[in-house]
Amino acid sequence: MRINILQHTPNEGPGSIRNWAEKYGHKIYVYHPYQFNGILPTADQTDMLIILGGPMSPNDHLIWIAEERNLIQELLNRNIPMFGACFGAQQIAKAMGYAVTKSPAKEVGWAPVYPQTTTIPNLPNKLVALHWHEEIFEIPKEAELLFSSDAVKNQGFILNHRVVGLQFHFEPQDNDVREIVTNDAAYVKGTIFNQTATDILNTPVPKENQETMFQILNYISNNKD
Known part of the structure; x- marks a missing residue:
């Protein structure tokens, strides 16, 4: 399977998503549209699309952001598996015609999230995820609420057993967290978590996060582990 990854800032890479792809022998292709003139894969080149986070907003008027949503819409029409984290999840929601707005709370740091459905089976009742956002998506009416946090209801959605969008991050590993914080520590100011x-x-990445990331990717890809 060819997995195309859209990365939107140097310090937010695929993390454990790469581990999952390597475990099952999938090939990954990483695109950096924010840097390399909006270069994106085509729908015909894509067996799975991963849309990572970034400091930009889907509401920014940049050509590559709109073209990325066009790709997402085409893949939605083809029922191709997709996973979006933070900005990536917002892009999926906006591609479907739903709003991305200011969050009622700026969530930056480690905090629990709670599954709101059993559609993906055997998820823990509580997981501690890395949050790095101050915008949120509207849950598409076609989708099911997947996760909520204590402060923000709309933390994740699942659509047609093929698409998952999360407002937070399960994918970073210890080295990834260090890279994020090293380069974007100023963003921590003003978080409701007071971290x-x-x-x-100094907070270790919970081992359950990679396990859950693998569960999600197995589910949307119909992989039988």
């Missing part, structure tokens, strides 16, 4: 950059760095 410092040091607090975030």
Whole structure:
């Protein structure tokens, strides 16, 4: 399977998604449309699309952001598996015609999220995820609410057993968290979690996060582990 990954900033890479792809022998192709003149894969080249986070907003008027949504819409029409994290999930929702707006709370740091459905089986009742956002998506009417947090209801959705969007991050591993915080520590200011950059760095990534990331990718790809 060819997995195309859209990365939107140097310090937010695929993390454990790469581990999953390597475990099952899939080939990954990483695109950086924010840097390389909006270069994107075509729908015909895509067996699965991963849309990662970034500091931009889907509401920004940049040509590559709109073209990325055109690709998402085409893949939705073809029922191709997709996973979006943070900005990526917002892009999926906006491609479907739903709003991306300011969050009622700026969530930056480690905080629990809770599954709201058993559609993906055997998820833990509580997971501690990395949050790095101040915008949120509207849950598409065609989709099912997948996760909520204590402060923000719309934390994740699942659509047609093929598409998952999460407002937070399960994919970062310890090295990824260090890279995020090293380069974007200033963003921690004003979070409702009252965590410092040091607090975030000193929190080990829960092992359940990679396991859950694998469960999600297995589910949308129909992989039988």
